[in-house]
Amino acid sequence: MSRYLFVVPPLVGHINPTLAVGAELARQGHDIAWAGDARFIHALGGSGLDIYDCVTMSLEDRGDLVGPAALKFLWEHFFIPLARAMAPDVTAAIEHFRPDVIIADQQALAGSLVADREGITWIPSATTSTELTDPLGSMPKVKDWVLGLLDELRDEIGAPATGHDPRFSPHGILAFTAPELSGTPAIAAERCWMVGPALADDGASAARSDFPWDFLDNDQRNILVSMGTVNGATGAAFLRKAAAAIGARPDRYRAVLVDPDGVIEDPPSNILIRKFVPQRALLPAMDAVICHAGHNTVCESLWNGLPLVTAPVRDDQPVVAQQVADAGAGVRLRFRRATEQHIAEALEAVLDPATGHQAAAARIGKSFREAGGAGRAADILAGLG
Template sequence: MSRFLFVVPPLVGHLNPAVGVAGELARRGHDVAWAGYAEQIRQHAGADAVVFPCPIPEGGLRRTADLKGPAAFQFLWAEFLIPLADLMAPGVAAAIEAFEPDVVVADQQAVAGALVAERYGVPHVTSATTSAELVDPLATLPKVADWVRTRLGELRARIGDPAGTADPRFSPHGVLAFTTRELFGAAEPAHDRVHLVGPVISSRPSTSDFPWELLDPARPTVLVTLGTVNMDAGARFLREAVAALAASADRVQGIVLDPGHTLTDVPDGVLVRAHVPQLDLLGHVAAVVCHGGHNTVCESLWHGVPLVVAPIRDDQPIIAGQVVAAGAGVRVRFGRVTATQLAAAIDTVLDDTAGFRAAAEAVGRSFRAAAGVTAAADLLDHLAVRENIGISAD
């Protein structure tokens, strides 16, 4: 049996797929350990998970709400991902020395995993929980691309092998991309050895006391969620969403996720919750309104649920474009959409004649056929046996 070390950032959307793959490897008899934010990892991977703790930037992922495009991308790297890598590097090194993994599975945004593994000569595989960077989003922004390469080169000099040349976001041993052609599209990935294994949709613990008895089978249910890291930017959008759902309450039941408790004076007919058991709930909803986070998009499409996507920043505009291109939803402008426009978009995806549900169901079938957890674990199994295995693109 082999030993696998998972290195993850303190972002739930990046942790969930890794938890599924790690669980499958453990079921096969392999030893699994983690490096990252210990409290969060144990919450999702189990209290008995073997975790080598790594500190995280104070305050976590803090954003400036008005930054978009290249400015938001640079802010993310300069203010969070690069400092995160510096902070995580000692913990990752301690994990490699103590656990002696055969393979390191490094999240694409936890580049300390790739760089420290490189320094120790341990093969690593990239876990790409979003497909956005696989299409080279900086191809038309050469100055930003150069800026990123420079920052990663400086980081390598501090925590990695100064003689290394591989981009730590794209392992030469392979990239596990948790998507399929039906969502990613026909274009070839911009990097070698990318394998589209499909999303990892697996059960996870929930402490939500969701009032299931309030669901009305006579009306289609619409879920509105902006994920867990957009509370700073989402208050206006959530207010418009509540107004849109309240205006349609005679024919639609609305559920709005508000973890930041930003909503007040919510009208009757709209259910607002700080937390919901999202995977369980998706089996009961007819449409999802979201920010275009890869996890929420994939979980919705897995259940054949069409989407209204309002991307905010980072990878979300790319994922939103993929949803629209697949015919599985429509896109609205996050910062400008009104309640009237949002209600119209919801009506559009709920209209069976438009084909959105059929397209969503087709993407969902491709996800299940790709066998995400099994496919990813198979590839890691092979790499542990033969360090130089190539993972080819679909």
């Protein structure tokens, strides 16, 4: 049996897939551990996990930054300093745990860099397909700037002689998507295992939830509206417009709107406002999802065959939103310019069987389940140990 170390950033959507894969590896008899922010990992996976706590940092509020400015902020204020902060603790975890294979999230660069330095087999965990699409290919100056940052970081905490990009391993890449949504990878396609979403069992969390399930016992179409957990007040205006669009049609829609910052006041009677929801348990009761095109929400929605209305804000969201639209599984709106009418029309479109959005979402969901998920990922990793 082998030893596997997952290195993860303090981001829920990046930790969750590793919990499912780690559980499968443990069932096969392997030794599993995590390196990351113990508070996040314990909160999501329980107290029984072997965790090496790392100094991490939070993603700062970026206000209204979008496009290249948001990307620059993300690299300079999160990815690079996070790698520097985590590197000493990741090194200590490796020295103590002695892993045979390290699975490092593409946004937890310390995992790949330290593994490369120590000569340990390492596989990036791609919890979003964006990096595989070569998103900066049309912006050569920005791409060169990012590669320059990675060169400096490799010189500082990695193995300069290898020249390896820490986002792409010569041993392969584990991607939690499928070609039916993401298409063929533009980068490292020959080394990419696309296993579909790896969804951990969340039955226990759903059972503990105080969610008022009776709200969904109705004849209307049920809609989930969520702009994610890292967009903060930036998504407030869009949430208000979505609430108005749905509230104007009480005979047709009933919605659960996720509002962690309390931006919706006096909601219409057909809208339930919650700071947090048991999303995995909630989605099977939904008919459609309005969201920011976060990869986690998109994949969980499509897993359930739900068409989407997306309004991407920044980071990987525009890429994922376009993948949804190109696959026929939803309608993409412009986040800043979408009006109440645009949202209402998009919602009508994705719920109309004649448009094909529902059929496309069901097709992608089927492909996700056939891709193998956590079980296939565990088998792939077991072959490397």
